[in-house]
Amino acid sequence: MSHTADDIPIPGGTTDEEISMTPVLYDAERAERAVRELLLAVGEDPDRDGLRETPARVARAYAELFAGLYQDPADVLKVTFDIGGHDEMILVKDIEVYSTCEHHLVPFHGVAHVGYIPGEDGRVTGLSKLARLVDVFARRPQVQERLTTQIADTLVEVLRPQGVIVVLQCEHLCMSMRGVRKPGSNTLTSAVRGQMRDAATRAEAMSLILGR
Numbered sequence: 001m002s003h004t005a006d007d008i009p010i011p012g013g014t015t016d017e018e019i020s021m022t023p024v025l026y027d028a029e030r031a032e033r034a035v036r037e038l039l040l041a042v043g044e045d046p047d048r049d050g051l052r053e054t055p056a057r058v059a060r061a062y063a064e065l066f067a068g069l070y071q072d073p074a075d076v077l078k079v080t081f082d083i084g085g086h087d088e089m090i091l092v093k094d095i096e097v098y099s100t101c102e103h104h105l106v107p108f109h110g111v112a113h114v115g116y117i118p119g120e121d122g123r124v125t126g127l128s129k130l131a132r133l134v135d136v137f138a139r140r141p142q143v144q145e146r147l148t149t150q151i152a153d154t155l156v157e158v159l160r161p162q163g164v165i166v167v168l169q170c171e172h173l174c175m176s177m178r179g180v181r182k183p184g185s186n187t188l189t190s191a192v193r194g195q196m197r198d199a200a201t202r203a204e205a206m207s208l209i210l211g212r
């Protein structure tokens with residue numbers, strides 16, 4: 001069975017606009033061929049019963065895992081509201097993150113905390129859009145540092161806020177299930193911009209983030 005890019009749905013996408021973000025560059029047939037090759041390379045029989053549909057399944061799975069490559073992060077933040085002069089921190093904590101380590105193509109997962117202080121115009125974005133922004137960058141081959149920076153820099157560019165803080169805490173399966181084999185270790189990364197760099201503001205944000 002062969003799947004074209006057109007029949008691969010974008011997760012969470014239901015509107016015409018979201019569906020139009022179907023990954024035009026994604027070559028599902030090429031991905032299928034590559035997975036079949038990989039199975040042969042490890043000495044498996046890709047034509048045995050359990051594996052026959054696997055290359056097509058994996059090709060579909062990769063389309064989903066890397067859907068962020070075909071999405072414009074700025075689109076996610078297009079909807080803004082004027083909520084009447086709220087110039088204090090807005091923080092969404094514990095956003096679940098699943099991404100793919102670009103070194104080994106295995107998952108890293110954990111949580112993201114995203115906070116910002118609205119700009120002078122007092123406009124804010126929808127809370128869910130912060131989580132959508134995390135997903136756009138997480139659904140790409142990634143390293144955790146770049147994922148953290150990209151989320152922060154997009155917020156700065158699009159919302160023009162007074163400050164931004166992004167903190168990610170993830171376990172990398174490339175460190176757990178292979179290689180150094182240290183399950184349970186967590187990597188923390190942060191990106192802090194604008195007024196959020198101010199020592200007191202940063203301390204307040206970190207205590208909100210780390211306080212359980």
Ligand SMILES: Nc1nc2c(ncn2[C@@H]2O[C@H](COP(=O)(O)OP(=O)(O)OP(=O)(O)O)[C@@H](O)[C@H]2O)c(=O)[nH]1
Pocket residue numbers: 101102103142143144145172174175178179180
């Ligand atoms: N900085 C950074 N490193 C990462 C990330 N994900 C994986 N790595 C690391 O990338 C490195 C790749 O190292 P290499 O020596 O080229 O690859 P390797 O022989 O598979 O390394 P080991 O994982 O130590 O077995 C490893 O140290 C990984 O832990 C990430 O998000 N950020």
Ligand SMILES: [Zn+2]
Pocket residue numbers: 101102103104105106172174175
């Ligand atoms: Zn890795």
